[in-house]
Amino acid sequence: MPIPVILDCDPGTDxxxxxxxxxxxxxxxxxxxxxxxxxxxxxxxxANALALIALAGxxxxxxAGADRPLLGCFTSEPRVHGETxxxxxxxxxxxxxxxxIATDVIRRILREAAEPVTLIGIGPATNLxxxxxxxxxxxxxxxxxxxxxxxxxxxxxxxxAEFNAISDPEALAILLAxxxxxxxxxxxxxAQALVxxxxxxxxxxxGSGRCLRAACDIQATVPASRRLGGTGAPxxxxxxxxxxxxxELFTFRRCSxxxxxxxxxxxxxxxxxxxxxxGEPHNAVVLETLDAPGFFDLLGQRLAQLx
Ligand code: BDR
Ligand code: CA
Numbered sequence: 668m669p670i671p672v673i674l675d676c677d678p679g680t681d682x683x684x685x686x687x688x689x690x691x692x693x694x695x696x697x698x699x700x701x702x703x704x705x706x707x708x709x710x711x712x713x714a715n716a717l718a719l720i721a722l723a724g725x726x727x728x729x730x731a732g733a734d735r736p737l738l739g740c741f742t743s744e745p746r747v748h749g750e751t752x753x754x755x756x757x758x759x760x761x762x763x764x765x766x767x768i769a770t771d772v773i774r775r776i777l778r779e780a781a782e783p784v785t786l787i788g789i790g791p792a793t794n795l796x797x798x799x800x801x802x803x804x805x806x807x808x809x810x811x812x813x814x815x816x817x818x819x820x821x822x823x824x825x826x827x828a829e830f831n832a833i834s835d836p837e838a839l840a841i842l843l844a845x846x847x848x849x850x851x852x853x854x855x856x857x858a859q860a861l862v863x864x865x866x867x868x869x870x871x872x873x874g875s876g877r878c879l880r881a882a883c884d885i886q887a888t889v890p891a892s893r894r895l896g897g898t899g900a901p902x903x904x905x906x907x908x909x910x911x912x913x914x915e916l917f918t919f920r921r922c923s924x925x926x927x928x929x930x931x932x933x934x935x936x937x938x939x940x941x942x943x944x945x946g947e948p949h950n951a952v953v954l955e956t957l958d959a960p961g962f963f964d965l966l967g968q969r970l971a972q973l974x
Pocket of ligand 1: 679682744830903
């Protein structure tokens with residue numbers, strides 16, 4: 668039986684590949700895609716999500732969500748994703764968004780679900796947190812929450828914080844307190860999924876479909892990461908999706924995670940207690956190692972299966 672999932676995202680170059688991976692994977696049943704502002708403003712991320720599912724020939728409903736965090740100001744990440752979110756790659760426009768706003772739709776799906784639903788969050792956590800904080804009993808209908816978020820050491824936006832985590836730290840704190848397991852694909856994990864020009868060239872050889880081509884064109888716009896030595900760009904978001912499809916590609920550890928919500932320079936840090944120093948109850952699963960060749964094989968195969 669495929670795992671029922673809601674995919675909450677902010678496409679986003681790496682979100683685009685995560686969406687394709689989810690849509691191409693029979694292990695998952697994508698019930699809805701919900702969109703927040705993040706890598707670019709909501710007008711762009713929503714249009715991108717709609718264009719991506721149209722390119723994939725999918726009829727999964729796409730719903731607009733939050734255009735800003737619960738507190739504080741919205742900030743985007745044009746240095747990595749360009750002003751429009753897909754690195755300047757222009758896709759044919761998709762259809763209109765499905766009716767209903769993200770938080771209402773997430774709650775409705777959970778309420779009506781016959782079996783627990785997995786929430787995948789690969790953008791700021793605002794939509795997911797609003798859904799669970801306005802009807803907390805629905806957490807019982809959540810199987811697990813799988814996030815690309817956080818870091819146990821260094822951030823990529825500030826020395827302390829990763830982009831999705833700092834984009835809405837209060838939302839992430841709500842998810843961590845909801846009582847369901849939260850799985851983290853952190854920056855340390857996604858650093859192991861480093862895409863080089865050679866990797867993109869190899870993907871291009873796998874087929875001639877328009878989604879594979881778009882994925883390669885989009886990924887080719889992402890600058891190499893100085894933080895990771897300048898040889899390639901980490902492919903963050905597909906790691907969270909791959910965990911549900913091929914968990915055997917990962918090692919993990921259960922631990923406690925808390926958010927730094929203070930106003931200082933550590934705001935947005937995920938305090939990941941990998942060595943049980945705090946003695947706090949485990950509320951999270953932290954993915955630690957990735958079989959990168961296995962991950963890239965999976966991704967390449969699945970991208971090549973799309974139209
Ligand atoms: C995360 O932030 C965004 O820029 C990416 O899409 C990913 O979700 C990485 O820090
Ligand atoms: Ca993202």
